[in-house]
Amino acid sequence: MTPRPTTLRMTPALAVLTGLAAVGLGLIAFRFAFGLGAATNLSDGYPWGFWIGMDILAGIALAAGGFVVAGVVHLFGGHRFHALARPAILTAFLGYLLFIFALMVDLGRPWNIWWALISWNHYSPMFEVAWCVMFYTGVLALEFTPALLERLGWERVRRLWFEGVPFFIMALLSLFTFAMTGSAQWTGIVLAILALWETLMRTGVMRRDRQMPVLLIMAGVIFSTLHQSSLGTLFLITDKLGPLWYTPILPALFFLSAVMVGPAMVIVEGLMSARALGRRPEFDLLRPLGRAMPYLLALYLVVRLGDLVLRGAVLEAMRPAFTTAWWWLEIVLVLTALAVFATPELARRGRGLLLGAWATVLAVVVHRCGVAIIGLDVPEYARYVPAWSEVLITAGIAALGVLGFRLAVEFLPIYEDEPAAAAPTAQAVREPAVAPAPVHHRIPVGG
Amino acid sequence: MRSLSRRAFFQTGGLAAASAAGAALAPEVAAETPAGSDLTERAAQQRAMLFDSTLCVGCRSCEVACNEDNQLGRAPDAIFQGRPAEDARALAPDVFTYVTFHQLEEDPSSAAFGKVQCMHCIEPACVSSCPVAALHKTPEGPVVWDGSRCLGCRYCMMACPFLVPRFEWESRNPRIRKCDMCWDLQVKGEKPACVAACPTGALKSGTRAELLEEAHQRIAAKPRKYVHHVYGELEAGGTNFLHLAGRPFEELGYRRNLPTRSYREYTRPAMSTIPYVIGGLGLALGTVRWVANRRDEVAHAEPGGDR
Numbered sequence: 179m180t181p182r183p184t185t186l187r188m189t190p191a192l193a194v195l196t197g198l199a200a201v202g203l204g205l206i207a208f209r210f211a212f213g214l215g216a217a218t219n220l221s222d223g224y225p226w227g228f229w230i231g232m233d234i235l236a237g238i239a240l241a242a243g244g245f246v247v248a249g250v251v252h253l254f255g256g257h258r259f260h261a262l263a264r265p266a267i268l269t270a271f272l273g274y275l276l277f278i279f280a281l282m283v284d285l286g287r288p289w290n291i292w293w294a295l296i297s298w299n300h301y302s303p304m305f306e307v308a309w310c311v312m313f314y315t316g317v318l319a320l321e322f323t324p325a326l327l328e329r330l331g332w333e334r335v336r337r338l339w340f341e342g343v344p345f346f347i348m349a350l351l352s353l354f355t356f357a358m359t360g361s362a363q364w365t366g367i368v369l370a371i372l373a374l375w376e377t378l379m380r381t382g383v384m385r386r387d388r389q390m391p392v393l394l395i396m397a398g399v400i401f402s403t404l405h406q407s408s409l410g411t412l413f414l415i416t417d418k419l420g421p422l423w424y425t426p427i428l429p430a431l432f433f434l435s436a437v438m439v440g441p442a443m444v445i446v447e448g449l450m451s452a453r454a455l456g457r458r459p460e461f462d463l464l465r466p467l468g469r470a471m472p473y474l475l476a477l478y479l480v481v482r483l484g485d486l487v488l489r490g491a492v493l494e495a496m497r498p499a500f501t502t503a504w505w506w507l508e509i510v511l512v513l514t515a516l517a518v519f520a521t522p523e524l525a526r527r528g529r530g531l532l533l534g535a536w537a538t539v540l541a542v543v544v545h546r547c548g549v550a551i552i553g554l555d556v557p558e559y560a561r562y563v564p565a566w567s568e569v570l571i572t573a574g575i576a577a578l579g580v581l582g583f584r585l586a587v588e589f590l591p592i593y594e595d596e597p598a599a600a601a602p603t604a605q606a607v608r609e610p611a612v613a614p615a616p617v618h619h620r621i622p623v624g625g
Numbered sequence: 626m627r628s629l630s631r632r633a634f635f636q637t638g639g640l641a642a643a644s645a646a647g648a649a650l651a652p653e654v655a656a657e658t659p660a661g662s663d664l665t666e667r668a669a670q671q672r673a674m675l676f677d678s679t680l681c682v683g684c685r686s687c688e689v690a691c692n693e694d695n696q697l698g699r700a701p702d703a704i705f706q707g708r709p710a711e712d713a714r715a716l717a718p719d720v721f722t723y724v725t726f727h728q729l730e731e732d733p734s735s736a737a738f739g740k741v742q743c744m745h746c747i748e749p750a751c752v753s754s755c756p757v758a759a760l761h762k763t764p765e766g767p768v769v770w771d772g773s774r775c776l777g778c779r780y781c782m783m784a785c786p787f788l789v790p791r792f793e794w795e796s797r798n799p800r801i802r803k804c805d806m807c808w809d810l811q812v813k814g815e816k817p818a819c820v821a822a823c824p825t826g827a828l829k830s831g832t833r834a835e836l837l838e839e840a841h842q843r844i845a846a847k848p849r850k851y852v853h854h855v856y857g858e859l860e861a862g863g864t865n866f867l868h869l870a871g872r873p874f875e876e877l878g879y880r881r882n883l884p885t886r887s888y889r890e891y892t893r894p895a896m897s898t899i900p901y902v903i904g905g906l907g908l909a910l911g912t913v914r915w916v917a918n919r920r921d922e923v924a925h926a927e928p929g930g931d932r
Contacts, residue, residue, distance in 0.1 A: 190846050215794025222791055223714070225779035253910050255917025262759045286777020286792065290757070293774040297757040302754035304780045306899065365901040371907040378915075385918045396910045400903055401910040407902075411895040415754055415888050429895045558712050558788065614732055 192584070195577040202574010204282050214286060217567045223559025228568040231381050233280035233575065235409055236543040237273060244270020244318060245402035246440030247359035252387055252395040259463055262625065264592050265451070267442050269583065271318040276579045278311060282373055283571060303411040310405035313354055316345075324389065325590050342398045344393040348372045351397055360571050373395075406436035415551055416564075421491040422505045423545075424551035427481070434481060435542045438474040441467040442515070442538035449532050455587065459528065468531050471519040475538065479512050504552045506542065508538050511541035626733070642838045658769040663888075665863055668747040673833035674820060675840055677782055678870040678877060679850055680827035683724055684880055690822030694807060702919045712878040713741050713788040720791075720801040722819055725878045737870070739877035740828075742819075743768060743789045743804040745865035746855060750888035751781035760790075765805035766833070774800055786861050786883050807863070812841030833865055862887025910927050 209217035220227050249265035250256040282288040282501035294308040319614070320343055324400040327336040348369060356365040372393060379392065386392070410432035413419055425431065445464050486492055495505055515537035524530030587590060665680065685704065692699050697719040701830045714721040722742035729735045745768045746752075751760045752768060759775035762768050777799055781790045793799035806819035811830075815821070820830040837858060844851045856868035868879070875881045 188728045210797065213793070213795045213799065220794065222782065223717070223788065225782040225792060249910070253914045253917065255914075255921060257921075284778075286779065287775055288777070290774055290776050293757040293759075293776065297759075297774050298759040299753075299755055299894060301753045301889055302780075302890070304778060304783075305894065307898070308756050325842055351903065351907075354898055358899045360787060360894075360901065364904070368900070368903050368907060369903060371911070375907075375911040375914075384915050385922070392911070392914055394908065396914075399910055400906045403906060404899065404902060407895070411892055412783075415750055416784065417786055417888075426891075426894070551654070552744045556788070558714055575715060 192581075195581055198570075198577035201579060202571050202577065204350070205414050205571045205574065208567070209283060209571070214284075217565065217571070219562060219565040221559055221562065221567070223556040224554060224562035226552060226554075227562050229280060229284045229549040229572060230565035232543075233284070234277060235278065235546035235550050237277050238409060239439050239445050240434075240539065241270040241273030241277070241540050241548055242402065242406065242436035242440040243443040244273075244321075244440075246437060247444055248321065248390075248395050248465070249399045252390050252392065252623035253399070255313050259467075259486055261460055261593070262444055262448065262463055262467075265447060265587075267318060267321045268325070268590075269443070269447055271315070271322045271578050272582050272586070274311070274315045274318055276575050277289065279578075280314065280572070280575050282312070283460075283575075298357055298360075301409050302358055303415070305410065306358060306404065308409040308423075309357060310352060310401050310408060313350055314398065315331070317394060317401055320346075320394055321390070321398060325556055325592060329590050340391060343391045344372075345378050345394040347391070347397045348376070351400065354401075368432040371537075404431060407548075410549075416514065416554075418554050418556050419549065420501060420553045420555050421489065421494045422486070422501065423549045425489060427485055427486050428549070431478075431481060431485070432476075434478050434545075435545060438471075438478050439525075439538055439542040441470060442535040445531050445535035446539060450536075451583075451587070455523065461528065464531060465526065465566075467565075468519055469526045471525075471534060471538065472516060473520065475512055475516040479516065482509075482512075501552055504548055508541050508544040508548060511537045511544060515541060562611055572612050575584060658777065658930035663674055663730075664747050668766065668836075668863065668865060669834035670832050671764075672767060672806065673831060673836050673865040673867065674746070674806065674817065675829045675831070675836040675867045675869070676740045676838075676870070677829075677843065678738055678868065680742075680825050681740070682825055682827075683726060683738045684824065686822040686824060687740075687828060688720075688722055690818040691804070692719075693820035694810075695721060697721065702744060715790065716741060716779050716791055716803075718791045718793045718800070721802070721804040723802055727872075727877055729872075737872050739870070740868070740872075741878070741881060742866070743806070743859070744787050744793060745804075745806055746861050747863040748785035748887035748889050750786060750861065753887075753889035753892065754780045754784040756780065765808065765811055767808040767811065768803075769805045769808050770801050770803065772800055777801075784888060786888060787880065797919060813861065820911050825859065836867055843869060853891065859885040861885075862890075 205217060214220060218227060218229075245267040247259060247262050251259050251263045282291070285291065291308075294305065294312075299305050302313055318337075323339055324336060327333075328341065351372060352369045353363050355368045356362070359365070371545035375384070376393060376398075379386045387395075410428035410430070413424070413425065414429055445467055448464050449459050451457075486495065495502055515534045518524045518534035518537065521530070525534065551564075554562070685815065688704050689701055691697070692704060694700075694748050699719055709721055711730065713723075722740065725741060726736045726740040729737060734755045745762075745766060747762075749760070749762060752758075752762050755761075755775075756778065757776060759771045759773075760768060760781055761771070764822070765899060766836050777792070779790075779792055779801075782788075783802060786842065787802050791802045805814075808821075810817060816830050820828045829839075831839075837855065840855045840858075844853055845856070850871055852870050852873060854874070856864055856870070856874050857864040857877060862885065868874070870877055870879075
C-alpha cells in the first residue's frame with residue numbers, strides 16, 4: 179500500500195486548535211500539581227460541575243453517533259449508510275478516549291481507577307458507568323480495528339480478528355452481566371442468547387456480515403444503551419436536582435436524547451468535515467438521516483413534557499428564574515430542530531440540515547448541562563459558577579479530539595471516496611457493505 | 626425552591642416505587658437486595674449514638690476530643706474561633722463534628738444547639754453510590770472509608786442527603802474525610818471520643834435498639850420538653866445516629882422532609898433493569914438483523930425488485 183500524498187498543512191484553524199490544546203494541557207498539569215481546588219470552583223456543596231456536565235454527560239451524548247449508525251448499517255440493514263459508519267465509529271472512539279482522559283482529570287485519585295475492575299459494588303450507578311466506559315471503549319477499538327488493519331495490509335490478522343471477536347464479545351458481555359447482577363442465572367441467559375446467534379450464523383441459518391461481526395455491533399449497541407442511560411441513573415440518588423430535571427425516567431430520557439443526537443452529530447460532522455477537508459458532503463445519505471429526525475425529536479419532546487405534566491412540575495417552568503430560562507432554552511432548541519427537519523424545503527438544503535442538526539446537538543448539551551450543572555441546587559452553599567480554567571481545560575481536550583480526528587482522516591482509510599478514487603469499481607460504490615471484499619471470498623459463509 | 630424541589634423528589638418516589646414493583650420480578654437481583662426491615666433489624670444491635678439537644682450546653686468538648694482522637698491537627702484555639710455555624714457547611718476535612726449554635730428568638734440571652742456529623746445511615750447513600758466500595762457499612766454500624774481504593778469521584782458527596790463527606794480540594798492525593806464513629810475504639814469496646822468527652826450526657830453511645838428506646842422514653846417522660854420526633858429513626862431509611870431536640874429540628878439546622886426510604890431505593894429500579902436490557906436487546910437486535918437479512922435476500926431474489 180502506497181502512502182497517500184499528505185494534505186495536512188498548518189492553517190489558522192489548525193493553529194488555534196493546537197494553541198487551545200497546549201493551554202489545556204498546561205492547565206491540566208497545574209491541576210495535578212496543586213489539586214482540584216486550585217483549578218476549579220467546585221466545593222463541598224457542588225462537588226460536580228462543568229467537567230461532569232460538558233466532558234462527560236454532553237461528551238458521551240455526542241459520541242452516540244457511533245452506535246446509532248453502526249446499528250443502522252450492520253443490524254437494521256441500512257447498507258446504503260455504510261459510508262457514514264467509519265467516520266461515526268472513529269468519532270465515537272476518539273470521543274471515548276477523550277472522555278476517559280477528561281475523567282482522569284476530574285477524578286481526585288485517578289491512579290486507583292483499576293480498583294473498579296476488582297472491587298465490585300453493583301448497587302452503584304457509577305460502577306455501571308465505569309464498566310460501560312471500559313467495555314464500550316474496547317468494543318469501539320475493535321470496531322475501528324479493520325480500518326487500521328486495512329491500512330497496514332495485514333489480511334491474516336484481519337481474518338483472525340474476524341474469527342476471534344465473537345467469542346471475545348460473549349466473554350465480555352457475560353462478565354459484564356455477572357458484575358452488574360451477581361447472578362449466575364442472568365449470566366447464563368445472556369451467554370445463551372449470544373451463543374444462539376453465533377451458532378445460527380456459523381451454521382448458515384442466518385447470514386453473516388462479512389465485514390463486521392454481528393455480535394460486536396450488538397455489544398456496541400448494548401453497552402451504549404446502558405452507558406447513556408446509566409449517566410441519567412447517576413442523578414437519581416441525589417436530592418440536589420431541581421424538579422425541571424429530576425425524574426425517575428432520567429435514564430430513559432438520556433437514552434432517547436442519545437438516539438436523537440446520534441444522527442444529528444453524523445450530519446454535523448459530515449457537513450463540517452466535508453467543508454474542512456474540501457470534500458463533497460454525502461448529501462444522498464445525510465438527507466435520509468434528516469428525514470428520521472422529526473420522529474426522534476417529537477418522541478423526545480413528548481416524553482420530556484409528558485413527564486413534567488405527570489409529575490405536576492409544569493408550574494415550575496413558569497417561575498421567573500435563570501434555571502427556568504435554561505429549561506426553556508432546551509425546549510426552544512428542540513422545537514427549532516423539529517421545525518427545520520419537518521420542513522422539506524429547509525431539510526433538503528445543506529444549510530437547513532446543518533441548522534437543524536446543530537439545534538438538536540445544542541438541545542442535548544443544554545439538557546445534560548441542566549442536569550449536571552444548572553439544575554443542581556444546594557441552598558446551604560453559594561451557587562457554583564465554572565472557573566475559566568475549567569472551561570479552558572475542556573476546550574483544550576475538545577481541541578485535542580478535533581486534531582486527532584484530522585490526523586486519523588489523514589492517515590487511515592476513513593472516507594470511502596478516497597480508496598474508491600484510487601481503485602474505482604462500480605460495485606464498491608453501489609453496495610459497499612458487502613462488496614469491497616478482500617475477505618468475502620475467503621471466509622466460508624456457511625458452516 | 627428548596628421545599629418545591631424536595632416535594633417533587635417525594636412525588637417522583639411514587640413513580641420510582643411503581644417501576645420498582647415491576648423490577649421486583651427479577652429473580653435473583655431482587656432477592657439479594659436486602660429488604661429495609663431486615664436491615665433495620667440488623668441495625669438494632671449495631672453501635673449507635675444519641676444526641677440530646679436539650680442537655681447540650683454548647684461547650685464543644687466533643688469537638689476538641691474528636692480533633693485529638695482523630696489527629697485532625699487543629700489547635701484548640703482554632704476550634705473556638707469563627708463562631709457561630711448553623712449548618713453542615715462547617716464540616717471540613719479536619720472537622721468531623723460540629724456543634725451548631727442557634728440563638729432563641731424569644732429569649733436572645735439563651736441558645737439551643739444542634740450537632741452535625743456523619744449520621745451512619747442504615748443503608749447509606751454514600752455506600753450505595755461508591756463505585757469501588759471504598760465507603761462501606763461495617764457490621765458494627767459505623768460507615769468507614771477505605772482510602773486505598775477510592776477514586777476521588779465525589780459521587781458520595783453528590784448522594785449524601787446530610788452533606789457530610791468532605792474532599793481535600795487542595796491536595797494532590799485528596800481523601801474523603803468524615804466521622805467514622807471512632808470505629809477503631811468501638812471494636813475495642815470503648816466509647817467514641819466525643820461521647821466519652823461529653824460532660825453533660827448530651828451524647829450517649831450504645832446499640833441502636835437501646836438508644837431508640839431510651840429516646841422514646843425521654844420524650845414520653847417529658848412530653849412538653851421535647852419535639853415528638855427522633856431524628857434519624859426514619860430519615861433516609863434510618864440512621865445509627867439519633868437526635869432529640871426541644872425545638873423544631875429545622876430551627877437547629879437539620880435538613881427536614883427527608884424521605885423515609887433509603888436513598889438506594891431511588892437508583893434500585895434503574896439498576897435492576899440492567900439484565901433485562903442486556904438480554905432483551907440481545908434478542909431484539911439479533912432478530913432485527915435476521916429480518917433485515919431476509920428482506921435483502923428476498924429483494925435480491927426478485928429481479929427488478931429494488932431494495
